[in-house]
Amino acid sequence: MKYPKLVPDRICQTDITVVIYGEGVSETGSPIIVSNEELKCNYQDNAYTKLTAEQKIITLSGKAYFNGDICPRQAIISGGYVEVHGVKRTIYKGTKSRNPDGTVNFTVLELN
Structure with a gap:
């Protein structure tokens, strides 16, 4: 069955850079970037x-709304940051x- 897109591509017009962290930390103690x-x-x-x-x-x-799964490698999105309108938000x-x-x-990111 085909389900309707609740956040269709035509309403997604804002450019955004998304950096998603994985679980744990690297050998140097920094977060692991998965996306x-x-x-x-x-x-x-x-x-x-x-x-x-x-x-x-x-x-x-x-809040940033995306059509579909923006990070299929991660079951959950627990950390990272975005840059939207020239501002970096967690x-x-x-x-x-x-x-x-x-x-x-769809995927929703709530931002600080």
Whole structure:
């Protein structure tokens, strides 16, 4: 069965550089880079602040939506950074939204 694309290519117009880290560190103690690509995304700014139980303020500055799986070598996206609109932002959270058959429909990166 063919599932509809929830983030179609036609709405992904923003240029973005995505660097995704793998689990663990290299022999020198630096992160292992598993993906470093120039992609197109649908970028949405949504900065806000919130007070957590530990009295910390978290400010999320945006989300990047991609059609399909941007890093098929990694089951989960747990770290890295992006460069969008000339600003380097840290990946706070990565989500691969799956179809019922297990394929990835779209990927979302939440950014600090």
